[in-house]
Amino acid sequence: MTRTEAYLALNLLPQVGPVRVRKLLRHFGSPERILAAKSSEIVQVDGFGITQAESVAAWEDQIDLAGELKKVQDRGLTLLTQEDELYPSLLREIHDPPVLLYVWGQLTKRDHNAIGIVGSRHATHYGLSATKKLGFQIAYAGYTVISGLARGIDTTAHEAALAAKGRTIAVIGSGIGKLYPPENMALAERIAQNGAVLSEYPVDRIADKQTFPYRNRIVSGWSCGLIVVEAPVRSGSLITAQQAAEQGRTVYAVPGPIDKPTSAGCNRLIQQGAKLIMDGADVLDDLMTLFPTAPTAPKVEESKPVASLTLDEEILYKAIGSEEAHINDIITASGLTSATVAPTLMRLEMKRLIRALPGRRYVRLV
Numbered sequence: 001m002t003r004t005e006a007y008l009a010l011n012l013l014p015q016v017g018p019v020r021v022r023k024l025l026r027h028f029g030s031p032e033r034i035l036a037a038k039s040s041e042i043v044q045v046d047g048f049g050i051t052q053a054e055s056v057a058a059w060e061d062q063i064d065l066a067g068e069l070k071k072v073q074d075r076g077l078t079l080l081t082q083e084d085e086l087y088p089s090l091l092r093e094i095h096d097p098p099v100l101l102y103v104w105g106q107l108t109k110r111d112h113n114a115i116g117i118v119g120s121r122h123a124t125h126y127g128l129s130a131t132k133k134l135g136f137q138i139a140y141a142g143y144t145v146i147s148g149l150a151r152g153i154d155t156t157a158h159e160a161a162l163a164a165k166g167r168t169i170a171v172i173g174s175g176i177g178k179l180y181p182p183e184n185m186a187l188a189e190r191i192a193q194n195g196a197v198l199s200e201y202p203v204d205r206i207a208d209k210q211t212f213p214y215r216n217r218i219v220s221g222w223s224c225g226l227i228v229v230e231a232p233v234r235s236g237s238l239i240t241a242q243q244a245a246e247q248g249r250t251v252y253a254v255p256g257p258i259d260k261p262t263s264a265g266c267n268r269l270i271q272q273g274a275k276l277i278m279d280g281a282d283v284l285d286d287l288m289t290l291f292p293t294a295p296t297a298p299k300v301e302e303s304k305p306v307a308s309l310t311l312d313e314e315i316l317y318k319a320i321g322s323e324e325a326h327i328n329d330i331i332t333a334s335g336l337t338s339a340t341v342a343p344t345l346m347r348l349e350m351k352r353l354i355r356a357l358p359g360r361r362y363v364r365l366v
Contacts (some may be wrong), residue, residue, distance in 0.1 A: 007100045009031070010099055011098075015053065015055070016019075017096070018276065019095070023047055024056075027351070033273065071177065072102065074255075075177065080101040080107070090221060090223070091222045094221040100200065103196050103197075104188070105192035105195055115226075115283060116227065116244070117135055117146075117157035117227045118231075122151075125227075126230070126257075127256075127262065127263075130229050132159075134283075134348065135158075135159070136164045136350050138283065139162075144167040145157055145169070146223055147169075147170060148212075151181055161195075175199055176203055177203035178204055179197075219240060220240050221243070224242065225244075225283060228251065228265070232262055235265050238268075241274065253266040254276075254277060317354070319334035320363070323363070326360060327361070
């Protein structure tokens with residue numbers, strides 16, 4: 001038995017979980033030694049009664065390890081343990097890190113630098129538009145966008161990252177063989193080509209009300225910071241935000257209209273201390289402040305030089321100049337029509353070459 005297979009066996013054991021596995025590892029030193037231990041030895045570990053100890057000692061009767069390994073192989077999945085180099089260091093530090101992750105796709109060291117984006121399944125046009133903008137900007141800047149593949153905000157965050165030709169990770173609340181929601185299978189396939197779909201659950205585990213909030217700790221724990229785009233006062237996204245705060249992550253929230261229930265949760269988060277953001281640059285600038293000595297993502301200005309812009313984009317970029325400029329002044333200086341200027345400014349903003357300021361003013365970022 002390999003060490004990874006031993007971790008898989010522990011992950012499959014019922015009623016054990018990451019916290020108890022961590023205690024077992026501290027006591028025995030390795031997953032192989034745990035599986036070789038007698039119940040009289042296991043019962044000495046804090047949190048284990050005689051029933052649980054006997055269950056672990058009789059692990060071969062509790063699980064179908066060979067069957068699960070075959071499912072992994074048949075689907076072309078890989079298994080990631082806490083001992084693997086690609087296992088994110090931030091996730092390893094939380095109270096209950098996954099014992100093991102099933103990976104559909106390919107992880108890279110770059111994925112250690114991830115920003116979570118979550119929100120309502122029943123998103124409004126406002127929420128979806130904000131998510132498109134934020135997801136695109138963050139992925140374009142070089143960070144991996146991580147979310148939960150749920151309907152609404154999660155789905156849009158993944159799609160925005162892919163549109164930016166960036167990387168994205170989906171952490172699902174079911175086994176990969178029972179992907180939920182099923183209509184996102186095509187999206188999951190695209191994600192697996194430009195990132196990964198992950199689960200800590202056995203391949204054929206069906207999602208339920210407990211698996212979703214439990215998987216959220218992975219989204220928040222993996223992330224350098226968590227963005228909540230849109231959420232009512234009773235929302236799973238607020239649970240994720242609470243988990244992020246408990247894990248020591250910075251929580252960002254997109255403000256919304258005070259008369260819209262769909263934004264009440266985000267507005268409340270801001271009241272409670274979450275950082276208000278209106279643009280992906282707000283998050284990126286803040287993260288550079290938190291990690292000033294080692295920027296972990298490539299700068300957009302290095303990967304997207306002005307010389308590669310379209311003609312209209314270059315004209316507008318030059319028209320903004322080195323100081324803040326009002327949109328009317330930009331239109332006058334560029335000689336372009338207002339119908340051309342508005343969408344072109346948005347493209348420049350998404351490329352993180354300019355920033356929109358209050359009062360319809362714009363400023364260069366590079």
